[in-house]
Amino acid sequence: DQQVKQNSPSLSVQEGRISILNCDYTNSMFDYFLWYKKYPAEGPTFLISISSIKDKNEDGRFTVFLNKSAKHLSLHIVPSQPGDSAVYFCAASLTSGTYKYIFGTGTRLKVLA
Amino acid sequence: NAGVTQTPKFQVLKTGQSMTLQCAQDMNHEYMSWYRQDPGMGLRLIHYSVGAGITDQGEVPNGYNVSRSTTEDFPLRLLSAAPSQTSVYFCASNPGTVFYEQYFGPGTRLTVT
DSSP: OSSSOOOSSSEEETTTSOOOEEEEEEETTOOEEEEEOTTSSEEEEEEEEEEESSSSEEETEEEEEEETTEEEEEEEEESSOOOGOEEEEEEEEESSSOOEEOOOOEEEEEEEO | OOOOEESSEEEEOTOOEEEEEEEEEESOOOOOEEEETTTTTTEEEEEEEEEEEEHHHHHHTTTEEOOOOOBBBBOEEEEOOGGGGOEEEEEEEEESSTTSSEEOOOOOOEEEE
């Protein structure tokens, strides 16, 4: 039972355009969400997070949107750059009584120069 | 700070052999965890620890043991390796609440033949 889903395994975007990566979750108790970026042969690195009390969080070129009623979050990258080419994972957690992070399956983003 | 370190980087085992994957962090983080990454499966939590002497199971704990005798170290033991344990293993740490992002090590690529 995949509680966090990234239904697009890959995405290609032209440099300078917007990249939108999507993530859906099934457990309505999740209340904290994170995005990680992973380059080949490296560990994931944290990108941006959002608490369930917010619907948007912005950090430079990266913005995460949360739609709790739809159990959906998205990561927007504007403008996309070739260095953004990587695999992006979303993750979700519960803040009460557990420290488990559940990750999605990842989306491979390719930014074309 | 070295951050999160993992050894070895690569390992080949025969079915039935045992080994320990090492993980250490020098950030005095309370929370540490082990994940495995398989194609199309994302990152799956194996075991985690919320502090020295405290461990708990994640999503896919079978075939693995952990212990946490110090804050710094969190080794993962494969008791009797199976081909299904061929994967890339990541160790991660964070300061101790779910509101902090995790810091990942560079990974160990394990092949079981």
